[in-house]
Amino acid sequence: MSQQETHGFQTEVKQLLHxxxxxxxxxxxxxxxxLVSNAADxxxxxxxxxxxxxxxxEGDGDLRVRxxxxxxxxxxxxxxxxxxxxxxxxxxxxxxxxxxxxxxFFKNLSGDxxxxxxxxxxxxxxxxxxxxxxxxxxxxxxxxxxAADKAVQWESEGEGSFTVTDIVKESRGTEIVLHLxxxxxxxxxxxxxxxxxxxxxxxxxxxxxxxxxxxxERDGEDxxxxxxxxxxxxxxNKATALWNRNKSDVTDEEYQxxxxxxxxxxxxxxxxxxxxxxxxxxxxxxxxxxAKAPWDLWNRDYKHGLKLFVQRVFIMDDAExxxxxxxxxxxxxxxxxxxxxxxxxxxxQDNKVTQAMRAGLTKRVLGMLEKLAKDDSxxxxxxxxxxxxxxxxxxxxxxxxxxxxxxxLRFASTHNDSASQNVSLDDxxxxxxxxxxxxxxxxxxxxxxxAHSPHLELLRKKGxxxxxxxxxxxxxxxxxxxxYKEKQLHSVTRGDxxxxxxxxxxxxxxxxxxxxxxxxxxxxxxxxxxxKVKDVxxxxxxxxxxxxxxxxxxxxxxxxxxxxxxxxxxxxxVKPIFELxxxxxxxxxxxxxxxxxxxxxxxxxxxxxALLSEKGSLSDPSQFVSLMNKMxxxxxx
Numbered sequence: 005m006s007q008q009e010t011h012g013f014q015t016e017v018k019q020l021l022h023x024x025x026x027x028x029x030x031x032x033x034x035x036x037x038x039l040v041s042n043a044a045d046x047x048x049x050x051x052x053x054x055x056x057x058x059x060x061x062e063g064d065g066d067l068r069v070r071x072x073x074x075x076x077x078x079x080x081x082x083x084x085x086x087x088x089x090x091x092x093x094x095x096x097x098x099x100x101x102x103x104x105x106x107x108x109f110f111k112n113l114s115g116d117x118x119x120x121x122x123x124x125x126x127x128x129x130x131x132x133x134x135x136x137x138x139x140x141x142x143x144x145x146x147x148x149x150x151a152a153d154k155a156v157q158w159e160s161e162g163e164g165s166f167t168v169t170d171i172v173k174e175s176r177g178t179e180i181v182l183h184l185x186x187x188x189x190x191x192x193x194x195x196x197x198x199x200x201x202x203x204x205x206x207x208x209x210x211x212x213x214x215x216x217x218x219x220x221e222r223d224g225e226d227x228x229x230x231x232x233x234x235x236x237x238x239x240x241n242k243a244t245a246l247w248n249r250n251k252s253d254v255t256d257e258e259y260q261x262x263x264x265x266x267x268x269x270x271x272x273x274x275x276x277x278x279x280x281x282x283x284x285x286x287x288x289x290x291x292x293x294x295a296k297a298p299w300d301l302w303n304r305d306y307k308h309g310l311k312l313f314v315q316r317v318f319i320m321d322d323a324e325x326x327x328x329x330x331x332x333x334x335x336x337x338x339x340x341x342x343x344x345x346x347x348x349x350x351x352x353q354d355n356k357v358t359q360a361m362r363a364g365l366t367k368r369v370l371g372m373l374e375k376l377a378k379d380d381s382x383x384x385x386x387x388x389x390x391x392x393x394x395x396x397x398x399x400x401x402x403x404x405x406x407x408x409x410x411x412x413l414r415f416a417s418t419h420n421d422s423a424s425q426n427v428s429l430d431d432x433x434x435x436x437x438x439x440x441x442x443x444x445x446x447x448x449x450x451x452x453x454x455a456h457s458p459h460l461e462l463l464r465k466k467g468x469x470x471x472x473x474x475x476x477x478x479x480x481x482x483x484x485x486x487x488y489k490e491k492q493l494h495s496v497t498r499g500d501x502x503x504x505x506x507x508x509x510x511x512x513x514x515x516x517x518x519x520x521x522x523x524x525x526x527x528x529x530x531x532x533x534x535x536k537v538k539d540v541x542x543x544x545x546x547x548x549x550x551x552x553x554x555x556x557x558x559x560x561x562x563x564x565x566x567x568x569x570x571x572x573x574x575x576x577x578v579k580p581i582f583e584l585x586x587x588x589x590x591x592x593x594x595x596x597x598x599x600x601x602x603x604x605x606x607x608x609x610x611x612x613x614a615l616l617s618e619k620g621s622l623s624d625p626s627q628f629v630s631l632m633n634k635m636x637x638x639x640x641x
Contacts, residue, residue, distance in 0.1 A: 008169040011099055013160075021135055021162045032188070034270075035137055036071070036197065037204035038130035039082045039180060041265050043069040044210040046086025046178060048318035050148055053087065055317070055345050060087075060148040062176055068211045070237060071201065073192045078184045080137075080191055084210075085177040088147040091156045094168060098131065098143065098158050130268055135162040137191055138182035144171060145178040198240060207246040207262040209316070213237040245316050247290045247339060251278050263292045266311055267335040271295050274387055276336075277372050285360050291336040291369060293376075297390040301333065308332035310365075313339040314347060325352040326362050330397035330409070331369050333390075338365065363404075370408050377412060377428075385426055388414045392425060396477045400484040410488050413481075416451055416472040418464065423451040427471065429488045435469055439505030442494035445471035447479050447563045449620045458549035458617060459496045465547055466506060470496060479563040497618065499557040501545045515544055522586040525595045529584065532604040533611060536579070543583035550588040553580035553614045562619045580618075582611055602638075609635055 013021070047067040054060045070083045089097065134141045139161060146155035155173030160166035173179075182191075190196055198214060205212050218235040246254060246262050263273045273292040280288045291310075309324035309332075316339060327334055342357045352358045377384040388395075398409035410429055417427040419435065432443055444463060448454035454472035463470055473482065486493055494502060507515075519542040530540040538556065546552055555561055559578050560568075568575045584591055590610070597603045612628045622628050 008167055010165050010167050011095060012165050013099055017099065017132070018164060020132055032136050033191070033200050034204070035133040035182075036080075036082070036191075036200045037264070038133045038268075040069055040071065040201065040205045040208065040212055041268075042130050043082055043084035043086060043178065044205075044208045044212075044265075046084050046088070047210045048086075050085075050087040050176075052318050052320070053148070057149070060176075062148065064175075068213055068237075069208075070213045070215075071197055071240075072215055073194055073197055075189075075192045078186075078189050078192050080182045080184065080197065081179060082182075083177065083179040085175060086148075088150075088177050089145045089156070090147045090150070090154070091168065091170070093147070094143070094145060094156050094158050098160075099166060134180065134182055137184055137188040138162075139185045140183040142181040142183070143178060144173055144181075146173040146176050148176040150176075201240045204261055205265075206241045207258055207265065208241055209243060209245040211239045211243040212241045214240050245313075245339070247278065247288050247337060248316065254278070259290075262290070263335065266337060267292065267294065269294055269296070269298075269335075273335070274383065275372055275376055277368055279368060281364060285357060285364075286341040287361055288339045289336065289365055289368065291334055291365065291372070293369075293372065293387060293391075294333060294335060295386070295390070297333065301394065310334070311337035312343075312347075313337060314343045314345050315339070315341055317345060319343075319345070319347060320349070323349070323352065325349070325355075325358050326365055327369070328362070328366055328398075328402050330394055330401050331366065333394055334369055366402070366405060370405060370412070373412050374408070381426075385414075388425060393475060393477060396475065396481045399481060406485070407488065410485055415445075416454075416474070418455070418460065418470045418472065421455070432469060432471065433489060433491060436491075437466075437468060437506060440468065441492065441504050442502060443471065443488065443491050444468060444494055444496050445473055445482065446496050447473045447482060447561065449563075449566075450474050453620060457497075458552050459545055459554075461547040461549060462501070462545045463496065466503075468503075468506065476567070479561060479567055483564065495561070496545065497554050498559075498561065499554065503544075515542075518542060518586055522584070522595075525586060525591075526584065528603065529582070529594075529607045532600075532607040533582065536608075536611065537582040538579040539581045541581060541583050543585050546583070546585040546588070548588075549585060549617075550590040551582065551584050551610045551614045553582055553611070553618050556581060580615065582614065584610075605631065605635060 047069065050060060051067060054065075064085060067085060070081075072081045072083075073079065074081075141160055141162070143158040144155065145158075146152065152174050153170070153172050155171045157169045157171045158166055159169070184192055194214065201212050201214070214237070216236055216238045218233045219230075221232040222230050224230050246258060259276055259278070260272045263269065263276065267273075272295060274295040276290065276292045278288075278290045289310075307322040307324075308327070308329075309322040310326050311321055312319045312323040312326070323338070324332070326338055338361065340357070340361065343355070344351075347355075373384070373387070376387065392414060395409065395412060398412075399406045402409060413429065414425045415427050415429075415432075416423055416425050417432065419427060419432075429443065436443075446454050446457055446459060448457060451472060451474045454474050460470055473479075482493060482495075522542050526540050526542060530537075533540065537553075543552060555578060560575065562578075565575050565578065586592070586595070594603065594606050594610070597606065609631055612622060612631065616622055616628070
């Protein structure tokens with residue numbers, strides 16, 4: 005008995021189909037590329053499953069994709085004899101977008117057709133591209149190894165719903181029939197389809213076939229009989245693994261098209277590297293760095309990794325064991341001669357061959373990025389804007405390549421007074437002052453907070469460059485990146501400023517004189533503030549601000565405390581070191597106060613101001629406001 009059910013599309017699919025049907029893709033012919041690509045993937049997956057269960061081939065091991073058109077009916081059919089789908093699989097895969105980040109994706113749609121088509125392409129929605137040209141789509145499919153009566157038909161006009169019906173299908177695999185819209189009938193032409201396949205699907209290693217009509221018997225020019233030929237399916241693409249061809253034989257266009265095939269990205273990659281390794285381990289890699297970050301890059305469920313082939317046999321998608329997490333944006337494939345065909349994710353985890361290939365591939369990607377940074381700074385800046393935050397995870401994760409990753413990092417800096425992160429550590433070192441031993445940096449909640457921090461006053465006066473770090477990951481990064489090319493990284497908000505040879509003898513003598521003269525003031529403030537502070541000192545880092553707070557060497561910074569609290573981790577109480585600028589008019593007035601109650605209140609106010617400037621918030625803002633109001637009132641008397 006035939007069982008027919010009608011289902012509603014997932015909300016996101018409805019929105020997407022609406023956009024598709026209104027032709028947001030400026031290049032409509034890509035629907036065929038997407039559907040042929042999906043069909044080839046289905047064939048690859050069957051080949052892998054058949055390694056352990058040969059019966060899935062059902063006596064037919066010649067995998068292929070067939071494309072045909074019917075001008076009279078106005079249809080295009082894409083058929084494969086791959087793995088096929090079950091009824092549950094059809095409902096799941098053709099009724100929902102099985103990808104995270106959908107809400108973020110739709111939030112970014114602007115209504116501008118050109119921009120939105122780029123976003124859709126970035127999102128990767130292969131099957132639904134059928135509705136760019138079709139008013140109705142019918143899918144007939146049977147999973148490999150299932151009985152003929154276990155097949156299913158999916159049908160939709162791309163509106164709000166789709167129907168699923170049980171059918172009988174003798175052959176395994178999937179057949180997609182597109183009923184073209186009236187104004188898209190050009191695609192029901194064999195020559196048109198042939199040119200699209202040659203353009204987009206040449207690199208696919210599965211044969212893509214089209215029907216070639218036979219010819220009747222006819223007379224030749226010299227009167228001889230030319231025998232009739234039978235119609236046959238003819239292969240339209242090269243059907244050889246692109247990565248096994250010589251680099252010199254592959255065009256940039258073919259590399260770019262192959263990238264779109266394996267990544268389901270709409271745009272071109274930023275850079276790529278095709279490499280064959282021979283020796284102790286033999287493998288071929290083809291690695292791409294995308295031009296745009298995917299929507300779900302920061303999602304915990306984001307699947308990353310390379311496509312794994314063993315001796316040209318597809319094994320798995322997203323083999324994350326070959327690429328460290330901080331390079332998870334890299335797309336591509338690896339084809340190994342050293343791994344067994346029945347390799348699993350568990351075997352890959354602890355496999356010495358895998359570890360050796362991972363180390364080699366990591367170095368290759370870092371080399372690609374170093375070359376890009378050296379040869380094309382604008383293009384590298386484009387990469388950094390998209391993936392810089394991910395790359396910052398590198399020094400903590402990859403000790404062996406810490407120095408190389410550090411060389412690829414980019415920061416904002418006081419050198420160019422811009423929030424743009426375009427200063428490398430090498431740039432910074434090349435501009436260091438004579439006698440400067442440290443790379444100075446500050447971590448704050450925002451670029452503005454870092455750039456206007458009072459901790460920079462003396463350094464600005466001396467013309468010493470400071471790196472301005474304001475990304476959430478920066479405190480984590482800096483805790484693992486303590487030096488670069490034998491130069492220590494030093495926080496301007498931690499411990500002593502340590503200017504060393506950058507201070508001359510006269511300046512040191514002046515500071516010591518000020519500190520000696522302010523000893524009584526420091527003791528009074530220490531008494532007034534009690535256990536609210538760890539220590540009170542005379543500052544060496546301020547010129548225009550009355551006071552600041554710093555943390556001691558080895559203690560947790562305010563930024564790290566915020567990170568830990570955001571992650572729900574308990575944090576120890578850290579009392580600040582309170583530094584006073586005795587030459588500031590406010591502190592001079594404070595020193596003149598004889599009323600100890602007023603002195604204590606002013607000391608508290610200066611401490612609260614310094615904490616607010618450093619942390620961006622206070623644990624008890626109402627107490628601060630109350631104290632501020634009290635002081636304002638008393639100043640009017």
